[in-house]
Amino acid sequence: xxxxxxxxxxxxxxxxxxxxxxxxxxxxxxxxxxxxxxxxxxxxxxxxxxxxxxxxxxxxxxxxxxxxxxxxxxxxxxxxxxxxxxxxxxxxxxxxxxxxxxxxxxxxxxxxxxxxxxxxxxxxxxxxxxxxxxxxxxxxxxxxxxxxxxxxxxxxxxxxxxxxxxxxxxxxxxxxxxxxxxxxxxxxxxxxxxxxxxxxxxxxxxxxxxxxxxxxxxxxxxxxxxxxxxxxxxxxxxxxxxxxxxxxxxxxxxxxxxxxxxxxxxxxxxxxxxxxxxxxxxxxxxxxxxxxxxxxxxxxxxxxxxxxxxxxxxxxxxxxxxxxxxxxxxxxxxxxxxxxxxxxxxxxxxxxx
Numbered sequence: 001x002x003x004x005x006x007x008x009x010x011x012x013x014x015x016x017x018x019x020x021x022x023x024x025x026x027x028x029x030x031x032x033x034x035x036x037x038x039x040x041x042x043x044x045x046x047x048x049x050x051x052x053x054x055x056x057x058x059x060x061x062x063x064x065x066x067x068x069x070x071x072x073x074x075x076x077x078x079x080x081x082x083x084x085x086x087x088x089x090x091x092x093x094x095x096x097x098x099x100x101x102x103x104x105x106x107x108x109x110x111x112x113x114x115x116x117x118x119x120x121x122x123x124x125x126x127x128x129x130x131x132x133x134x135x136x137x138x139x140x141x142x143x144x145x146x147x148x149x150x151x152x153x154x155x156x157x158x159x160x161x162x163x164x165x166x167x168x169x170x171x172x173x174x175x176x177x178x179x180x181x182x183x184x185x186x187x188x189x190x191x192x193x194x195x196x197x198x199x200x201x202x203x204x205x206x207x208x209x210x211x212x213x214x215x216x217x218x219x220x221x222x223x224x225x226x227x228x229x230x231x232x233x234x235x236x237x238x239x240x241x242x243x244x245x246x247x248x249x250x251x252x253x254x255x256x257x258x259x260x261x262x263x264x265x266x267x268x269x270x271x272x273x274x275x276x277x278x279x280x281x282x283x284x285x286x287x288x289x290x291x292x293x294x295x296x297x298x299x300x301x302x303x304x305x306x307x308x309x310x311x312x313x314x315x316x317x318x319x320x321x322x323x324x325x326x327x328x329x330x331x332x333x334x335x336x337x338x339x340x341x342x343x344x345x346x347x348x349x350x351x352x353x
Contacts, residue, residue: 001200001203003022007023007049009022010022012090014089014090014093015093016085018070019090019093020042020061020062020067020068021042022043022059022060023057023058023060024050024058025055025058026054026057027057030098031101032056032057032059032100032103034048034060034108035061035087035103035105035112036108038242039168041062041068041208041210042060043060043204043207044207044332045060045103059090061086061090062210066211067207073237074238076220077246078246079110079241079247080107080114080247081118085118087112087115088122098124099123099259100123102116102123102126102127104128105129105131105334106129108129109129110132110242112126112127113128116259117255124259124353125259125349125352126260127262127263128262129264129265129333130265130272131307133272134249134252134306134310136152136243136248137242137278137303138154138276138279138301139153139244139245141298143302145244145248145250145306147244148297148298149227149298151245152232152233153227153228154227154229154232155239155242155243155244156220156240156243157221157234157236157237157240158222161179164179165213165218165219167180168181168218181205187270188271188277188330189331189335190330190332191266191268191330193336194330196335214237216236218237218238219237219238220238221234221236228291228293228297229289229291258317258318258320259319260319260320261311261314261319262321262322262324263321263322263323264323264333265326266333266336266337267328269304271330273304281298281299281300281301284298285299308323322348
């Protein structure tokens with residue numbers, strides 16, 4: 001399927017890697033840098049770009065490990081800073097000098113937060129769509145981000161079902177298993193009553209198949225642990241980068257100046273939730289993973305509560321925060337409530353600009 005009208009496919013060599021991105025709008029427009037989530041690409045923002053007012057230069061990046069960007073490994077010990085620094089390297093390579101609007105979905109939320117933490121004066125605004133918690137994915141017990149175990153057992157590269165990785169690598173287009181990539185997209189990326197058009201679904205599925213697989217990419221390496229469930233994060237790959245051992249953007253509360261933040265979240269999100277379907281502790285509580293040590297040792301991570309707590313502190317320290325919990329929406333409100341979400345997003349950008 002060809003790109004939507006007005007959207008251009010571009011590749012640029014930065015000082016870090018060769019990056020592919022989609023672009024729309026005028027070259028001198030206000031720059032909006034969009035970072036996708038895990039197992040996605042910049043093309044997951046294509047429909048947002050198509051609705052953008054003419055004043056914005058929309059840039060939807062393929063992050064390392066995904067899409068058509070050069071396949072360079074992910075140093076998980078940096079959390080999502082590889083992604084943040086890659087995005088900044090593209091901004092520099094394009095000669096953009098004005099502050100940029102940042103948008104991050106899911107995993108991309110941690111990346112844009114890291115970008116802003118390292119260079120707040122170069123950020124005009126931050127939009128978070130169902131972002132990974134400020135304390136990473138899994139392994140923490142309360143809204144303050146207290147680790148369940150010192151080694152963050154139960155998080156990282158071993159926390160994915162091998163059958164899914166096999167089907168991903170085999171480019172399985174079927175819908176015969178709950179773990180087929182097609183079914184994972186439709187059960188996790190948006191609400192149960194939403195489906196993209198058949199043509200669009202094929203496009204997005206093809207983009208997911210561009211994910212690099214292996215220890216340096218998805219899911220990443222891992223190490224054994226004496227703590228339940230027997231594994232802990234390694235040092236390479238995207239799922240380890242998301243572990244709370246390395247991923248922590250709670251320090252955003254201290255940056256100056258504080259760009260305005262828009263946080264939109266699907267109330268029916270099963271991925272980033274206070275009882276996530278992908279959180280090992282929640283799976284243990286439900287009996288899916290045996291041997292769970294109990295609520296006192298390993299409770300499900302209160303992901304939404306953690307996001308809210310950090311953004312409340314950001315606001316208490318002088319930052320402007322707009323929050324919208326969207327009823328009936330899931331992990332991708334920019335898909336399953338596209339019109340409403342676009343109004344929220346572009347209205348926010350207009351006020352922030």
